[in-house]
Amino acid sequence: MRGALPPRPTSRDVAERAGVSQATVSLVLRDRWHGRVSPARAEAVRAAARELGYRPNVAARTLRLGRSRTALVVVPALTNEFFARVHAGAVRVAAGDDVGVVLYTSPLETGPARDPFASAGATLDGVLASSMAAEALAVLSGEGLPLVMLDSEPGAGAAATVNPDIAAGMRLVARHLLSLGHRRFAHVAADVDSWTFRERARVLAAELAAVRGARLVGTRRAPIGVADGVLAAERALTAAERPTALVCDDDMLAVGAYKAARRLGLRVPDDVSVTGFDDLTVATAVEPELTTVRLPGEELGAAGMRALLAALRGESPGTTVLPVELVRRGSTAVPPGPAAPGTRE
Amino acid sequence: MRGALPPRPTSRDVAERAGVSQATVSLVLRDRWHGRVSPARAEAVRAAARELGYRPNVAARTLRLGRSRTALVVVPALTNEFFARVHAGAVRVAAGDDVGVVLYTSPLETGPARDPFASAGATLDGVLASSMAAEALAVLSGEGLPLVMLDSEPGAGAAATVNPDIAAGMRLVARHLLSLGHRRFAHVAADVDSWTFRERARVLAAELAAVRGARLVGTRRAPIGVADGVLAAERALTAAERPTALVCDDDMLAVGAYKAARRLGLRVPDDVSVTGFDDLTVATAVEPELTTVRLPGEELGAAGMRALLAALRGESPGTTVLPVELVRRGSTAVPPGPAAPGTRE
DNA sequence: CTGAAAGCGCTTACAG
DNA sequence: CTGAAAGCGCTTACAG
Numbered sequence: 033m034r035g036a037l038p039p040r041p042t043s044r045d046v047a048e049r050a051g052v053s054q055a056t057v058s059l060v061l062r063d064r065w066h067g068r069v070s071p072a073r074a075e076a077v078r079a080a081a082r083e084l085g086y087r088p089n090v091a092a093r094t095l096r097l098g099r100s101r102t103a104l105v106v107v108p109a110l111t112n113e114f115f116a117r118v119h120a121g122a123v124r125v126a127a128g129d130d131v132g133v134v135l136y137t138s139p140l141e142t143g144p145a146r147d148p149f150a151s152a153g154a155t156l157d158g159v160l161a162s163s164m165a166a167e168a169l170a171v172l173s174g175e176g177l178p179l180v181m182l183d184s185e186p187g188a189g190a191a192a193t194v195n196p197d198i199a200a201g202m203r204l205v206a207r208h209l210l211s212l213g214h215r216r217f218a219h220v221a222a223d224v225d226s227w228t229f230r231e232r233a234r235v236l237a238a239e240l241a242a243v244r245g246a247r248l249v250g251t252r253r254a255p256i257g258v259a260d261g262v263l264a265a266e267r268a269l270t271a272a273e274r275p276t277a278l279v280c281d282d283d284m285l286a287v288g289a290y291k292a293a294r295r296l297g298l299r300v301p302d303d304v305s306v307t308g309f310d311d312l313t314v315a316t317a318v319e320p321e322l323t324t325v326r327l328p329g330e331e332l333g334a335a336g337m338r339a340l341l342a343a344l345r346g347e348s349p350g351t352t353v354l355p356v357e358l359v360r361r362g363s364t365a366v367p368p369g370p371a372a373p374g375t376r377e
Numbered sequence: 378m379r380g381a382l383p384p385r386p387t388s389r390d391v392a393e394r395a396g397v398s399q400a401t402v403s404l405v406l407r408d409r410w411h412g413r414v415s416p417a418r419a420e421a422v423r424a425a426a427r428e429l430g431y432r433p434n435v436a437a438r439t440l441r442l443g444r445s446r447t448a449l450v451v452v453p454a455l456t457n458e459f460f461a462r463v464h465a466g467a468v469r470v471a472a473g474d475d476v477g478v479v480l481y482t483s484p485l486e487t488g489p490a491r492d493p494f495a496s497a498g499a500t501l502d503g504v505l506a507s508s509m510a511a512e513a514l515a516v517l518s519g520e521g522l523p524l525v526m527l528d529s530e531p532g533a534g535a536a537a538t539v540n541p542d543i544a545a546g547m548r549l550v551a552r553h554l555l556s557l558g559h560r561r562f563a564h565v566a567a568d569v570d571s572w573t574f575r576e577r578a579r580v581l582a583a584e585l586a587a588v589r590g591a592r593l594v595g596t597r598r599a600p601i602g603v604a605d606g607v608l609a610a611e612r613a614l615t616a617a618e619r620p621t622a623l624v625c626d627d628d629m630l631a632v633g634a635y636k637a638a639r640r641l642g643l644r645v646p647d648d649v650s651v652t653g654f655d656d657l658t659v660a661t662a663v664e665p666e667l668t669t670v671r672l673p674g675e676e677l678g679a680a681g682m683r684a685l686l687a688a689l690r691g692e693s694p695g696t697t698v699l700p701v702e703l704v705r706r707g708s709t710a711v712p713p714g715p716a717a718p719g720t721r722e
Numbered sequence: 723c724t725g726a727a728a729g730c731g732c733t734t735a736c737a738g
Numbered sequence: 739c740t741g742a743a744a745g746c747g748c749t750t751a752c753a754g
């Protein structure tokens with residue numbers, strides 16, 4: 033694909049210019065020359081490389097070394113801000129260790145994942161995958177590369193798992209709402225078959241079951257997005273038994289819930305409380321600002337990459353759980369009606 | 378970095394299993410065998426490859442071929458939804474041509490760009506770069522690789538440029554507001570030194586200059602983001618001469634403007650009209666929904682990649698301009714006060 | 723129709 | 739301290 037470009041200098045060209053052998057060039061440029069090459073020659077090599085604008089051919093190095101210092105990062109979609117943060121964190125840590133990152137966005141919406149390895153265009157040393165649906169996992173682990181999973185079922189055949197504390201996050205949401213006096217909840221759930229969302233549903237149900245009189249009056253599934261969130265929340269809000277709190281699996285769904293409430297003439301939080309998950313930029317863009325669980329996306333990517341790097345060094349990083357935080361803002365309040373708050377917070 | 382993994386099969390292993398030479402394996406697997414290898418042997422090779430789970434070593438192929446079928450995509454930041462869309466479009470087109478994409482996010486916020494080629498971890502055939510600040514360009518074009526620029530000054534040493542019609546976009550904004558009767562404008566400008574934002578400022582000034590009585594009462598610069606947008610808009614709104622319209626360079630800045638207005642007790646659009654640029658998800662998340670210019674991010678990335686692919690085939694794709702659209706929503710209205718609309722639309 | 727051989731650019735034992 | 743040589747896995751003239 034490369035046209036009539038000026039031919040790129042090779043290590044041979046550098047060697048010639050510096051008056052040394054190719055071996056010496058390699059030693060010096062890889063910084064393995066101390067005690068093996070005289071300082072004067074080392075300097076000559078560096079000068080020659082600089083003058084020529086020499087850059088080692090990565091393909092040749094990878095072929096020779098059998099490893100590429102490249103990791104594949106797999107996320108469902110980058111247009112989702114959370115995954116963009118995960119990616120940023122992973123890239124930051126990888127760069128610090130001089131490891132490159134190749135990104136693969138698993139096209140969740142466009143059917144089953146195509147082969148991420150075919151499109152990589154690079155030899156890979158390891159894989160970091162986030163929040164994948166169950167089937168996608170099989171493809172990844174089948175490749176035999178060190179694999180670190182993010183926001184996923186622990187111990188599902190990965191060298192390590194790094195998760196935000198999803199259970200704690202949902203527990204904080206439920207207890208916050210319960211302590212405000214809410215008893216009728218609806219769950220606006222992400223219509224995605226993955227551990228992280230199953231976990232949210234499980235914990236919400238468990239927390240409500242533990243409080244007398246508290247109930248889930250409905251669960252509505254929607255693909256993650258504002259428009260689908262509107263539809264799901266609208267149905268939840270117009271059900272026979274109207275909930276006083278809408279627990280949403282994601283901030284985008286929560287924004288949809290705002291819009292649904294508005295359409296129905298309901299005020300947030302006076303008539304209905306709404307909570308999200310993620311703490312995306314949109315959470316503070318809307319009015320009132322959204323009460324949500326802050327998931328440390330950047331840190332998740334960073335910790336995941338650290339675990340992968342450790343696995344590549346032969347260590348066994350195991351499972352890491354990252355703390356999460358409930359950010360209380362204006363979208364939650366005491367429920368309307370005669371009910372007084374049950375517990376105080 | 379690879380530990381004690383099962384050794385990956387090579388083309389030699391496939392050849393052995395199929396009872397043919399390595400050359401035949403290569404021919405068959407690259408689909409260059411017609412008329413050169415008998416159908417029976419071709420099938421035997423494919424079967425052997427399948428059974429072994431053979432996957433060609435990309436590094437070796439790249440080294441041999443001198444090209445990698447890999448393009449570098451450079452964007453300022455992926456946490457910005459617009460660039461995530463650009464990336465998605467570029468990846469989509471590249472995948473269709475069996476070209477891989479390596480992503481480099483130029484750390485705008487963390488000082489001068491580090492060398493994107495060092496971190497690439499792959500031999501690159503070409504570069505697609507979006508909305509880069511002027512200095513960043515120099516690094517990219519210096520590499521001697523085919524380069525396509527997106528949303529950038531045309532003819533700045535790139536093989537091709539693909540731009541959304543920024544001038545038309547800003548013209549639509551200005552005329553929309555002018556026809557509503559606005560005469561006092563403030564520009565909440567992105568504090569980024571790049572063509573796309575200079576162009577917005579230029580066209581806004583020109584449009585206002587063309588209408589008697591219309592004026593820019595202030596320009597406030599802010600890094601792209603909600604919090605900085607709030608500050609900038611607050612200053613614009615509290616200046617001696619208060620504008621009736623806030624023209625924002627970006628939807629995030631516009632969201633900041635909403636919040637600033639609210640803090641000051643001003644209603645959008647009754648007291649002040651606000652416009653954005655991009656049409657991000659947030660534009661319809663806020664209330665009232667934002668009047669903004671829809672920039673075709675996905676299509677921009679796709680068209681850019683098409684141009685790069687053409688350049689790599691030796692063609693000269695030149696400059697492409699993509700149409701944009703003004704999306705009128707609830708954030709713009711007739712200005713307050715005695716003023717009657719000037720022109721009708 | 724098929725195979726043996728050379729070589730892409732690098733790195734690393736190995737010999738001096 | 740330094741260099742000649744082998745080889746990573748692939749593809750493509752070239753010879754048969």
